[in-house]
Amino acid sequence: MAHLFRASTLGLLATTLLALGCQRPAAQAPPPVADCIDPARVNPNGICTMDYAPVCGCDGKTYSNPCVARNAGVRTFTQGPCPTTRP
Numbered sequence: 306m307a308h309l310f311r312a313s314t315l316g317l318l319a320t321t322l323l324a325l326g327c328q329r330p331a332a333q334a335p336p337p338v339a340d341c342i343d344p345a346r347v348n349p350n351g352i353c354t355m356d357y358a359p360v361c362g363c364d365g366k367t368y369s370n371p372c373v374a375r376n377a378g379v380r381t382f383t384q385g386p387c388p389t390t391r392p
Contacts, residue, residue, distance in 0.1 A: 342378040351376035361387035 341363040353372035360374050360382040361367055367386040368374035374382045 347378035359386040
């Protein structure tokens with residue numbers, strides 16, 4: 306009987322730890338656009354490939370690839386699309 310109690314207790318503990326460990330951190334608001342976009346770097350005539358390698362700009366927008374982000378004047382970006390927020 307004690308073995309059954311230990312097994313169920315361990316199962317409950319593991320489930321609780323997994324549930325708490327899998328929570329996503331709260332999304333941080335992107336920095337103000339003025340701090341994120343460098344007007345001197347904006348290049349509307351810049352030529353980029355059409356490769357899809359999404360990046361998340363510091364302005365919270367997803368750009369199709371780093372070249373497109375740089376031509377938009379984005380100062381910093383991370384690999385991958387921006388996280389989506391659900392209402």
